[in-house]
Amino acid sequence: MLSLPLDDGSILCISVRTSSRARRLRLVSGIRGVEAVVPAGYDEDKLQEFVQYKRDWIIKTANYYSRLREKTGHTESDVVYYLGRRYRVRLVKDRLASAIVSDGLGTATFHVTDMRRYKREIEQWYREQTAKVIAERLPGLSARLGLTYNKFTVKRQKSRWASCSKKRNLNFNLLLSAAPAEVIDYVIVHELCHITEMNHSKRFWQLVESADPGYRQHKEWLEDHSPVIGVQGL
Template sequence: MVQVIVPQKLSQQVIDDLIQKKTDWIRKKLIIQQSVPTYKPKEFVSGGFFSYLGRNYRLKVLTGDRQQAKLKHGYLEVTVKPNQKSDQSLIRKLLQNWYITHATEKLEQKTETYAQEIGVRPSRIKVKEFKSRWGSCSSSGEIIYNWKIIMSPGPIVDYVVVHELCHLVHQDHSKQYWHKVRSIIPDYHSKRDWLKVNSSLLEW
C-alpha cells in the first residue's frame, strides 16, 4: 500500500500529476520493500550460519580449557568449557568479540586506503554497535563504524567506509557530497540499496 500525505490546499489534479512524476521512484521503493527478508533471530549453536565479508560460515561449538573464537578450516569455531556448551549468551559474546576484533582490523585498513584516495585524514577510528546505522562521522573528524557491517560483502563495506570519509569533505548529504561518493564508488546506489534490503540479515 502507498500512502500519500500532501497539504490540504493541493488540488487532486496536482496530486495526480505529482504521483505520475514519481511513479518510477515509488515502484523502485516498493520493490526494495518487498525484497526485504524476514528477520530470524540467531541461535548460537553448532550448525548455525554466520556471515563474514559476505561469505557464510557454519558455527562449530567445541569444548576445551580456553574460551576463544576463531575462523578455521571454513568454520567459525567457538570453544567453551564443557559445562558451558549450551550457554548461548556466552557463545554469542565470544563470537561478537571475534567479529569486533576483525572488523576493527579490516575497517582501519580500508579507511586508510580510501582516506589517501579521497585526500582526508580522520582524527580517530572506532568500532562499536549501533542500533540503526552503519557508521557516523563527527565534526571533529572521528569516524565510528558499526561492527556488524563486516558481515556484508567487501564492496558494501567499502561503500560504508567511503560514505563516512566523504563527510570529512562535506558534512551533509548535498549533491556535492554524493558527487564525491560517486567519484570513488560510481555504483554506490546499488550498495545503498543492498543495505536497505539485507540489513536484517546482519542482525543478531
C-alpha cells in the same frame, strides 16, 4: 505488522519497517521471515495492494525459508555473515576463545570458553575482524580521497553501520565485517565524504559516486541484508 491469509487457513506475518532512507517500497525475505521496508509517508492501501501483487513470490520465498529452517534446525543465531558470505555456526567448548571459518564447509566454528555467553564471544570476534579490516582499508582510502580523519572506533551500534562526528572521528559498527569487501569500502568512503559534506545532499552523493562508482549496488546490499544481520540504515 501485515498479515497475509494463506489457502490452508494459516496466516503469514509480514513485519513492516518505515525507513526515511528508503526511496521505494521493497520486500525482503530471509531466514527470520518477510519484511516490508517502506519509505516514510507511504500509503497503507498501496502497501496492501503491493503485498497482494507480490503474493506468489512472498509465499514461495517464505516456504523456502521455513523448509530451510526445518531442514537445518536453524534459528537466526545459528547463521553468521562474514565478508559477504553466509556461514552456519558451530560451537565448541574450549579453554581459549578462537574461530575457524571454512569456505569449503560453509561453517564458522567458534571455540567458546562459556557456552552461556557464546553470543558475547562471537560479538568480540566480529569486533576484532572489523577493526582489522578498517585498519587495513581506511588509511589508503583516506589518502586517495585527500580526506583526513582524526581517529576511528569500532562500536556496538544498533541502528547504524557507521557515523562521522564533527571532530572527524569515524565510528564503525562492529558487525561491518559481515559485509563483502567492496561494501566495507563503500561504508568507509561514505563516512570519509561526510568530513567535507555533513549531510546527504546531491553534492555528497556526487562525491561518493566519484570515489565509488558502484555505490548504489553496495548501498542496496546493506539495505537488503540489514534485517538479517541486525543493523538498519546508514
